[in-house]
Amino acid sequence: MKNRWQKLLMVLVLVFFYGCVTAQETRKSSEPPAVKAKTSQVPQPATVKHASVNSLDAPAVYQQPVAPLTTLQCAQCHEPVFNNIKANGGKHQLHCRECHETIHTYRPGKKWQDVVPQCATCHGEAHGPSFLACLACHADPHAPIASLVNLAELEKGCATCHDAQKVEVAKFLSAHTEVSCSECHHTKHGYKPDCRECHEEPHTAYVDNATCIVCHPVHSPKQISYPETTANVVCAGCHGVVAQHLESSHRKHSQQTCVFCHVDQHGYVPDCTKCHAQPHSAAMLKRFDNNCTECHGEPHALILPGHKD
Ligand code: HEC
Ligand code: HEC
Ligand code: HEC
Ligand code: HEC
Ligand code: HEC
Ligand code: HEC
Ligand code: HEC
Ligand code: HEC
Ligand code: HEC
Ligand code: HEC
Ligand code: HEC
Ligand code: HEC
Structure with a gap:
């Protein structure tokens, strides 16, 4: 009687044990069922664990190269x-x-x-000898950009890595010289701000930064220059009277744009003789001390003596 219970208990224990082992096996390996059949006698934990390589007989296994x-x-x-x-x-x-x-x-x-x-094995000194502690900034080697340290930490290094911008900002003094790099490049490294974040009502109709940057290099905004395609309306925003004169004049200067005459550099004023080399006899001009405007008025509202308009 006692013996039968003992036997039953043993079978139960074996079944339970085998159940656990096969459950583990299906979880851990994707072996085809054939392998299970091979190990389905009384499984030893050790052999089950290595079921995947046990498709070969033990001695044969040792003939295989070990792949990395x-x-x-x-x-x-x-x-x-x-x-x-x-x-x-x-x-x-x-x-x-x-x-x-x-x-x-x-x-x-x-x-x-x-x-x-x-x-360094792969990158050498990526940013030169000043930045050798890579993980101080790229905190996680498995996510080198995503783990970049915060801007306050990087701020110390802006100028070393972006020498050109630092030099430009310092050389051409402007209000932007007083603004720190990361006041503009805020939130995260590489972020570029819109001018309108700080200049809510710019003097020129705003489309995007490119509208402004054609005239104001952002790191030296007072070094204003502009392309020859700049429309008069841009200048008119500040030089309303001049623009009004030019528009209402019927003389030929009105067919030209502001920047045709005031090329490149803001504030540049050309001489009349740059375009009109010798309009009159030298004797006549000498009498008027070369002063064209005495007879022709201002260039934006020309007068042609003897003509109406
Ligand atoms: C069988 C499980 C297992 C496998 C497979 C495994 N590792 Fe590990 N690895 C560990 C354990 C356990 C540690 C020590 C504890 C810990 O750091 O998590 C460890 C530690 C490491 C470490 C810490 C430094 C060291 O060398 O001790 C590195 C790096 C590593 N493993 C890389 C790898 C790479 C790469 C592979 C694949 C080529 C790999 N591991 C495969 C379990 C494993
Ligand atoms: C002071 C902080 C700092 C340190 C220290 C630093 N990095 Fe960087 N690294 C940066 C920043 C910021 C970037 C630009 C990330 C981006 O593209 O937004 C960068 C970009 C990179 C890139 C991308 C390639 C590129 O030039 O655009 C590599 C590669 C790199 N770092 C490797 C390294 C290595 C290697 C080291 C150590 C020798 C290192 N970094 C140390 C801050 C740092
Ligand atoms: C086995 C070579 C290897 C090692 C070691 C290595 N890198 Fe790189 N890393 C690369 C390669 C390859 C790229 C991609 C380069 C590319 O496409 O321009 C890369 C790219 C990067 C980038 C730019 C990532 C991006 O998504 O733009 C950073 C930052 C960087 N590595 C930092 C590090 C840092 C920090 C370490 C040390 C913790 C390191 N790397 C170690 C090979 C390596
Ligand atoms: C671009 C190179 C690079 C690649 C790719 C890479 N690691 Fe790493 N890993 C490193 C470096 C560098 C460290 C050491 C970081 C430190 O010093 O704290 C590291 C650390 C570890 C560590 C120990 C620290 C930790 O984060 O747990 C483990 C584990 C690890 N790597 C596993 C892996 C595994 C697994 C893979 C592929 C899935 C992998 N690595 C791919 C460069 C790499
Ligand atoms: C360790 C070197 C390093 C430091 C420190 C660093 N940068 Fe960079 N930065 C880079 C690299 C590398 C790039 C990506 C390559 C590139 O476009 O020049 C980059 C890209 C940028 C860009 C985008 C450039 C573009 O053309 O899109 C801006 C903006 C920038 N950084 C601003 C900053 C500011 C502001 C700081 C300080 C808070 C700073 N960076 C600190 C290395 C650095
Ligand atoms: C007043 C705001 C402002 C300040 C201050 C400023 N930047 Fe910029 N920066 C910008 C804007 C806006 C751009 C994008 C220009 C564009 O759209 O082409 C830019 C572009 C950049 C770029 C990309 C390359 C380029 O020149 O277009 C880098 C790198 C950069 N800045 C670094 C710096 C560094 C370093 C400092 C501090 C010395 C700094 N910036 C200060 C607004 C600023
Ligand atoms: C983070 C704020 C900020 C951003 C972004 C910014 N500026 Fe400025 N800017 C200022 C401040 C502050 C001043 C000085 C006060 C003022 O004139 O509003 C200034 C002044 C100027 C001036 C007059 C310079 C002087 O010295 O008198 C110009 C021109 C200018 N900004 C153009 C731009 C342009 C163009 C952009 C976009 C490419 C831009 N700014 C983006 C903050 C900013
Ligand atoms: C065609 C060239 C041109 C364009 C485009 C332009 N500006 Fe200007 N901006 C100027 C000139 C010229 C001045 C006057 C400089 C002086 O006072 O000497 C000026 C002055 C400024 C000033 C100084 C304060 C003021 O209003 O007098 C700011 C700020 C400014 N611009 C921002 C901008 C912004 C933002 C944009 C883009 C929407 C922009 N500008 C587009 C030429 C331009
Ligand atoms: C944001 C306002 C603003 C804009 C836009 C602007 N100017 Fe001016 N401009 C001024 C101011 C203010 C002065 C006088 C300050 C000075 O002497 O630099 C001036 C001076 C001048 C002068 C020199 C006058 C003299 O007596 O020497 C010329 C020429 C001129 N601007 C042409 C232009 C042209 C052309 C444009 C369009 C491309 C333009 N400006 C756009 C504000 C502006
Ligand atoms: C045909 C050439 C020409 C055109 C087009 C022209 N200018 Fe002028 N502008 C001149 C000349 C020449 C002077 C210098 C007059 C003098 O010496 O008294 C001048 C002077 C100025 C001055 C300074 C004196 C003043 O009258 O206030 C400003 C500002 C100016 N121009 C702005 C403009 C603007 C804005 C436009 C476009 C709406 C424009 N100009 C179109 C040739 C031109
Ligand atoms: C950047 C060149 C440029 C400058 C500087 C310039 N002009 Fe002219 N001017 C012209 C052009 C172009 C015409 C038209 C010529 C034509 O169509 O035959 C013209 C025409 C004229 C005419 C004839 C107008 C008409 O309607 O028939 C007079 C007068 C004149 N300019 C006077 C001046 C005076 C005075 C100055 C200096 C205050 C001046 N110009 C500066 C380019 C210029
Ligand atoms: C004493 C007055 C006087 C002075 C000073 C003067 N002009 Fe004239 N200018 C005239 C008269 C008058 C005409 C002829 C108008 C006509 O065609 O009937 C004329 C015509 C012109 C024309 C048009 C020529 C054409 O063929 O259409 C130009 C250009 C011109 N002047 C430029 C200048 C320039 C530049 C200066 C200064 C260097 C200047 N003028 C000085 C009186 C003057």
């Missing part, structure tokens, strides 16, 4: 790292082994830096 772990195999244990690279890795979506040439050799007493990959 693939990225997906690393991911089976390091899933968080894998998911991180997948979501935030950017151009670091490389195979694990491209960076981690040696793994699992880290032991207490060994230096961590000697085990993990060195940025």
Whole structure:
């Protein structure tokens, strides 16, 4: 009687054990059923764990070359790292082994830096000798851009990496010289602001930054220059009277744009003789001290002596 109960108990224990093991097996391996059949006698935990390689007989296995772990195999244990690279890795979506040439050799007493990959192997001194502590800014090697440190931290380095802008802002003094880099480039590294964030009602109709930058280089906004396509209406916003004169005149200057005569540099005023080399006899001009406007009035509302208008 006692013996029968013992036997039944043993069977139950075996069935339960086998159930657990196969459940684990289906979770961990994608082996075809044939492999299960092979191990379906009385499974030893050790053999079940290595079911995937057990499709070969034991001695034959040792004839196989050992392939390096693939990225997906690393991911089976390091899933968080894998998911991180997948979501935030950017151009670091490389195979694990491209960076981690040696793994699992880290032991207490060994230096961590000697085990993990060195940025310099692939990048050298990416930003020159001033920025060698890569992880101080790229906090996570598996997400090097997404993990960039905050702007307050970067601010110290703006000028070193963007020397040209720093020099420009300092050389051409303007109100923008007083504005810090990250007051304009706020929120995140690389962000470029709209002029209108600070200049709510600019003197020119705003379409986008390009509208303003044709005249105001943003890091030296007082170095105003403009293209020859600039419409009179842009100048008229500030030079209303002059523009009005030009528009209501019937003389030939009205067929020209402001910037045809006032080329390139704001404030440039041409001589009449730049375009009209010798309109009159030298004797006549000398008598009037070369003063064209005495007879012709101002250039935006020309007078032709002897003509109406
Ligand atoms: C069987 C599971 C397993 C697999 C497969 C595995 N690792 Fe690990 N790995 C671990 C464990 C456990 C540790 C030590 C604990 C920890 O840091 O999470 C570790 C630690 C590490 C470390 C820390 C530093 C070191 O070398 O000790 C790195 C780097 C690493 N693994 C990379 C990899 C890469 C790359 C692969 C694939 C080529 C890989 N691992 C495959 C389990 C695994
Ligand atoms: C671009 C190079 C690069 C790639 C690709 C890369 N790693 Fe790393 N990984 C590093 C560096 C560098 C460190 C050391 C960071 C430190 O010093 O704190 C590191 C650290 C680790 C660590 C230990 C610290 C941690 O974050 O847990 C593990 C584990 C790890 N990597 C696993 C992987 C796995 C798995 C893959 C592929 C899925 C992978 N790495 C891909 C460069 C890389
Ligand atoms: C095994 C070589 C390797 C190592 C080691 C490595 N990188 Fe890279 N890294 C690359 C490659 C390849 C790219 C992509 C380059 C490209 O396409 O221009 C890249 C790109 C980057 C980028 C730009 C990423 C993007 O999405 O635009 C940053 C930032 C970067 N690496 C930082 C680091 C830092 C910091 C380390 C050390 C923690 C490091 N890398 C280690 C190979 C490496
Ligand atoms: C002071 C902070 C800082 C340090 C330190 C730093 N980086 Fe960067 N790195 C940046 C910033 C900011 C960018 C630009 C990111 C972007 O494109 O928005 C960048 C971009 C990169 C890129 C992308 C390629 C490019 O030029 O556009 C690589 C690669 C890179 N860093 C590698 C490194 C390496 C390697 C080190 C260490 C030798 C390092 N960085 C140290 C801040 C830093
Ligand atoms: C360690 C070097 C480094 C530091 C520090 C750094 N940058 Fe950059 N920055 C870069 C790199 C690399 C790029 C991307 C490549 C490029 O376009 O020049 C970039 C891109 C930019 C861009 C976009 C450029 C474009 O043409 O789209 C702006 C704007 C910028 N940085 C502003 C800043 C400001 C403001 C700071 C300080 C808060 C700063 N950066 C700090 C390296 C740096
Ligand atoms: C008054 C606001 C303002 C200030 C201050 C400012 N920037 Fe800019 N910056 C801009 C704008 C707007 C752009 C985009 C211009 C465009 O659309 O072409 C820009 C563009 C850039 C670029 C991209 C390349 C270029 O020149 O177009 C870099 C790099 C840059 N700034 C760095 C800096 C640095 C470094 C500082 C501090 C020394 C700084 N900026 C100060 C507004 C500013
Ligand atoms: C983060 C705020 C900010 C942004 C963005 C900004 N500016 Fe300014 N700007 C200022 C301040 C502050 C002044 C000085 C007060 C004023 O004139 O409103 C100024 C003054 C100027 C001046 C007069 C310069 C002087 O020294 O008298 C010009 C021109 C100018 N900005 C053009 C631009 C243009 C063009 C853009 C876009 C490309 C721009 N600004 C974007 C803050 C900004
Ligand atoms: C055709 C050239 C031109 C364009 C386009 C232009 N500006 Fe100007 N801007 C000027 C001139 C010229 C001045 C006057 C400079 C002086 O006072 O010496 C000026 C002055 C300014 C000033 C100084 C304050 C003021 O109003 O007198 C600001 C701010 C300004 N501009 C912002 C802008 C913004 C923002 C845009 C884009 C919507 C823009 N500008 C487009 C030529 C231009
Ligand atoms: C935002 C207002 C503004 C705009 C837009 C503007 N100007 Fe001016 N301009 C001024 C101011 C203010 C002065 C006088 C300050 C000075 O002497 O620099 C001036 C001076 C001048 C002068 C020199 C006058 C002298 O007596 O020397 C000329 C020429 C001129 N502007 C032409 C233009 C032309 C052409 C445009 C269009 C491309 C233009 N301006 C757009 C504000 C503006
Ligand atoms: C045909 C050439 C020509 C055209 C077109 C022209 N100008 Fe002029 N402008 C001149 C000359 C020449 C002077 C210098 C007059 C003098 O010496 O008294 C001048 C003087 C000025 C002055 C300074 C003196 C004053 O009258 O206030 C301003 C401002 C000016 N122009 C703005 C403009 C604007 C704005 C436009 C377009 C609406 C314009 N100009 C179109 C040739 C031109
Ligand atoms: C940037 C060149 C330029 C400048 C500077 C210039 N003009 Fe002219 N001017 C012209 C052009 C172009 C015409 C038209 C010629 C034609 O169609 O035959 C013209 C025509 C004239 C005419 C004849 C007008 C008519 O309706 O028949 C007079 C008079 C004249 N200019 C006087 C002046 C005086 C005075 C100045 C200086 C205050 C001046 N110009 C400066 C380009 C210029
Ligand atoms: C003493 C008065 C006087 C002075 C000073 C004077 N002009 Fe004239 N200008 C005239 C008269 C009168 C005409 C002829 C009008 C006509 O065609 O009937 C004329 C005609 C012109 C014409 C038109 C020629 C044509 O063939 O259509 C131009 C251009 C001109 N002047 C430019 C100038 C310039 C430039 C200056 C200064 C260097 C100047 N003038 C000085 C009186 C003057």
